[in-house]
Amino acid sequence: MSKERSPRSTSSSPRSGPRLGAQKSYATKSKDPLRRPERRNASGNIIAPEGQKNFSNARALPQHAIHLERLLPELLSFEQPADRVVSRYFRAEPQLGNRDRALIAESAFAILRRKNEFSQFAVSGEGSQARRLALLGLLSALTEGGLGSANRAESGIADLAHVLKTGEYEWLQRFATIDPTTLNPLVSNNLPEWLWDAFGKYPGEETREALAKCLMHPALLDLRANTMKTTREQLLVEMNALGGRYQAIPTPYAPDGVRIMGKPALQNTAGFKAGMFEVQDEGSQLLAHLLAPKRGEMVVDFCAGAGGKTLAIGAIMRSTGRLYAMDTSERRLANLKPRQARSGLSNVHPVWIDSENDSKIKRLAGKIDRVLVDAPCSGMGTLRRNPDLKWRQTPTGVLELNQKQMNILSSASRLLKPGGRLVYATCSLLPQENQMIAEAFLAKHPDFEVVPAAQALRPLFSKEVMPLGCSADNPYWQLWPHIHGTDGFFGAVFQKKASAVVPKSDAKLLKENAEIAIDAAVLEAKDPPVKPKKVGKALK
Numbered sequence: 370m371s372k373e374r375s376p377r378s379t380s381s382s383p384r385s386g387p388r389l390g391a392q393k394s395y396a397t398k399s400k401d402p403l404r405r406p407e408r409r410n411a412s413g414n415i416i417a418p419e420g421q422k423n424f425s426n427a428r429a430l431p432q433h434a435i436h437l438e439r440l441l442p443e444l445l446s447f448e449q450p451a452d453r454v455v456s457r458y459f460r461a462e463p464q465l466g467n468r469d470r471a472l473i474a475e476s477a478f479a480i481l482r483r484k485n486e487f488s489q490f491a492v493s494g495e496g497s498q499a500r501r502l503a504l505l506g507l508l509s510a511l512t513e514g515g516l517g518s519a520n521r522a523e524s525g526i527a528d529l530a531h532v533l534k535t536g537e538y539e540w541l542q543r544f545a546t547i548d549p550t551t552l553n554p555l556v557s558n559n560l561p562e563w564l565w566d567a568f569g570k571y572p573g574e575e576t577r578e579a580l581a582k583c584l585m586h587p588a589l590l591d592l593r594a595n596t597m598k599t600t601r602e603q604l605l606v607e608m609n610a611l612g613g614r615y616q617a618i619p620t621p622y623a624p625d626g627v628r629i630m631g632k633p634a635l636q637n638t639a640g641f642k643a644g645m646f647e648v649q650d651e652g653s654q655l656l657a658h659l660l661a662p663k664r665g666e667m668v669v670d671f672c673a674g675a676g677g678k679t680l681a682i683g684a685i686m687r688s689t690g691r692l693y694a695m696d697t698s699e700r701r702l703a704n705l706k707p708r709q710a711r712s713g714l715s716n717v718h719p720v721w722i723d724s725e726n727d728s729k730i731k732r733l734a735g736k737i738d739r740v741l742v743d744a745p746c747s748g749m750g751t752l753r754r755n756p757d758l759k760w761r762q763t764p765t766g767v768l769e770l771n772q773k774q775m776n777i778l779s780s781a782s783r784l785l786k787p788g789g790r791l792v793y794a795t796c797s798l799l800p801q802e803n804q805m806i807a808e809a810f811l812a813k814h815p816d817f818e819v820v821p822a823a824q825a826l827r828p829l830f831s832k833e834v835m836p837l838g839c840s841a842d843n844p845y846w847q848l849w850p851h852i853h854g855t856d857g858f859f860g861a862v863f864q865k866k867a868s869a870v871v872p873k874s875d876a877k878l879l880k881e882n883a884e885i886a887i888d889a890a891v892l893e894a895k896d897p898p899v900k901p902k903k904v905g906k907a908l909k
C-alpha cells in the first residue's frame with residue numbers, strides 16, 4: 370500500500386517516509402497459500418477472504434521467533450526506516466504467509482516501541498539476546514497487538530508455550546510480573562532522554578507519562594470513505610459484511626471516517642481496489658477539513674507526498690476546481706498516481722518541484738485560494754506507527770527540520786491571493802516544529818493574520834461543542850494520541866489580509882498598481898535618482 374513510513378521528513382533526516390494514517394500491510398501479492406481471492410456476494414458486498422476470518426487468532430510458531438531473531442540486527446541498527454527493513458526481509462522470504470508476516474511485523478514493531486524495557490530485561494536469561502527480544506516481541510504482539518486471543522500476559526505466555534525452550538517459560542513469567550514503577554522512567558516509558566525531557570516541557574510533567582505509555586501501543590486502524598464513490602454508511606455495512614474477526618464503527622469526529630477494531634489486511638480487498646476507501650488516521654482526515662476547501666477553488670497541497678491529504682481535500686472539493694499536489698520527491702508523487710486513479714478524482718494535478726523556490730511556484734504566486742503545508746517534520750506524533758523514529762531522530766535533526774519548515778512555509782505563502790487561507794501542519798508534538806514556526810512566520814509576514822482553528826473546524830461540530838483539538842485560549846489546533854486517540858497533529862491557519870473588498874477587475878487593477886508602486890519605491894530606495902553624471906573614465 371502507499372504508506373511511506375518516513376515522508377514526514379526530508380531525505381536528510383533519519384525519517385524519509387511514512388504517510389500518516391496509513392497502516393503498512395505486509396501482505397504478499399501472490400504465491401501465498403494463505404491468501405484467497407476476494408469475492409463479492411449476490412448483493413455486491415465484499416466477502417472476506419477465508420484466511421482472514423481467523424486473522425486475529427494468530428498463533429506463534431517456532432519459526433516466527435527464528436525470523437525475528439534474523440530480522441533484529443538490521444532493524445536495531447536504525448540505519449534504515451523499520452518498515453523498509455521489514456519489507457525487504459519479507460521479499461527475501463516469499464514462503465511466509467500473510468498471517469506469519471503480520472505477526473512477525475507486529476512483534477518487530479513491539480520491540481521498537483518497548484526497546485528500553487525489553488533490552489534491559491533481555492540482558493539476562495536463556496538463549497541469545499536476540500532470541501530473548503524476539504520472545505518479548507511475540508508476547509507483546511499476542512497480548513496487545515490485536516493479533517492474539519490473549520488479553521493478558523498470562524494467556525499470551527500460554528499461547529507461546531509450544532515455542533518456548535526450557536527455562537524460557539519461567540523467564541517470561543518473571544517479565545510479566547515486573548512492577549514498572551520500580552524502573553527508571555526512561556526504561557518504563559521507552560523514550561530517549563531528549564524526548565522524555567521535551568515532553569516534560571510540553572505537554573508537561575503531569576501528562577508526559579500518559580503520552581509516553583500511549584505511544585507504546587499500536588495505533589488504531591482508520592479508513593476514510595471516498596465520498597466520490599460511496600458513503601460512510603455504505604462502507605460500514607460492507608466492512609462489517611466481510612465477516613472477519615473485527616468490527617467497523619464510525620470514527621467519533623471525522624465525518625467520513627470508519628474505525629476498524631482489529632487488524633485485517635485490507636489492501637487486497639475489492640473495495641480497496643475499487644477506491645471505496647483509503648487508510649487514513651482520523652486526525653489526518655480532520656486536517657483536510659481544517660483547510661476547509663470549497664468547490665471550484667484553486668488549492669495547493671504543497672508537501673503532498675503520496676497524496677494522503679490531497680485525496681481527502683479533492684473529495685471535499687467534489688472533484689471540482691484545481692488541486693495542485695506539489696512535492697520535491699518524484700517517488701512519492703509517483704505513489705500518488707495509482708491512488709488518484711482509484712479515487713476517481715479528476716481535479717488533482719501532481720507537480721514535481723525541485724525545491725520550495727521552484728519557478729513553477731512563482732508562476733502561481735498570488736493566484737491560489739488555499740494552501741496546505743503539511744511540512745516535513747520529526748514525526749513524533751506518529752510514534753505508535755513509526756516507533757523507530759524515536760530512536761532515529763535527534764535534537765540536531767529537529768533543528769535542521771526547523772530551517773526547512775520555515776523556508777517552505779514562507780515560500781508557499783507567496784501562492785496566496787488576498788483573503789486566501791494558508792494551513793501549516795505537522796505530525797510532530799514538539800513546539801519548536803509547531804507553535805514556534807507559526808509565531809516566527811507571523812512575525813516575518815505582517816500581511817498574514819492567524820485564524821482560530823476553532824473557527825475553521827466549526828462547521829464539523831455542533832455549536833455547543835468546542836471543535837476537537839481546539840481551545841478558547843489557543844488559536845492553534847493540536848491533537849494528542851493519549852487524549853484524542855489519533856496521531857499527534859498540529860495545525861495553524863493563517864489568512865492573507867485583504868485590505869478592502871473590491872470587485873475582481875478593480876482589485877486586479879489596484880493590485881497591479883500597488884505592485885508597480887512598490888516596485889518603484891524599492892527601486893528608488895536601492896538606486897535613488899541621480900543627477901546626470903559627466904561621462905568620465907569609470908563609464909568607459
Ligand SMILES: C[S@@+](CC[C@H](N)C(=O)[O-])C[C@H]1O[C@@H](n2cnc3c(N)ncnc32)[C@H](O)[C@@H]1O
Nearest residue numbers: 376377388672673674677678697698725743745
Ligand atoms: C509530512 S510529508 C507529507 C505527507 C503528505 N501530505 C500526506 O498526507 O501523505 C512531507 C513531505 O514534504 C516533502 N518535502 C520535503 N521538502 C520539500 C520542499 N522543499 N518542498 C515541498 N515538499 C517538500 C517530502 O518529500 C514529503 O513528501
